[in-house]
Amino acid sequence: MVSKITSEIKVSVTTEYDNHNSYPSENRFVFRYHIEIQNLSNVPVKLLSRKWMIYDLGFGFTEVEGTGVIGLTPILETGESFKYFSNVILKSGVGNMEGFYIFENSYQQNFEVDIPKFNLVSEVLSN
Numbered sequence: 001m002v003s004k005i006t007s008e009i010k011v012s013v014t015t016e017y018d019n020h021n022s023y024p025s026e027n028r029f030v031f032r033y034h035i036e037i038q039n040l041s042n043v044p045v046k047l048l049s050r051k052w053m054i055y056d057l058g059f060g061f062t063e064v065e066g067t068g069v070i071g072l073t074p075i076l077e078t079g080e081s082f083k084y085f086s087n088v089i090l091k092s093g094v095g096n097m098e099g100f101y102i103f104e105n106s107y108q109q110n111f112e113v114d115i116p117k118f119n120l121v122s123e124v125l126s127n
Helices: none
Strands: 002-006 011-016 029-038 045-056 062-066 081-090 094-105 110-121
Touching: 002 110, 011 094, 011 110, 029 110, 045 081, 045 110, 081 094
Parallel strands: none
Antiparallel strands: 002 011, 011 029, 029 081, 045 062, 045 094, 094 110
């Protein structure tokens, strides 16, 4: 697990290789990442959007951005956390991801929260 605190918001990430949906012979390596976002501040915050930088060894970087996460724009009260998971597909089986969320606080001020860099290495290639 990797974690990072930015502006009193803690983001923790764990990953797993999805062997059942991966097809290495077709350059399809699927990873699932689990995110937990914790509001450590004393004001409610709302997650507005996200931006990811996905690195696939030998294939370069891809940027992905959009509103919310998994179709939601959750509001986290003081002390609350929000968990979700998603997937990413790499062609090489080796890479990493990092990015940031845009949040809005109760004063209607927007701020960035870092998503820490995490590595993606398929089981097929790590043995």
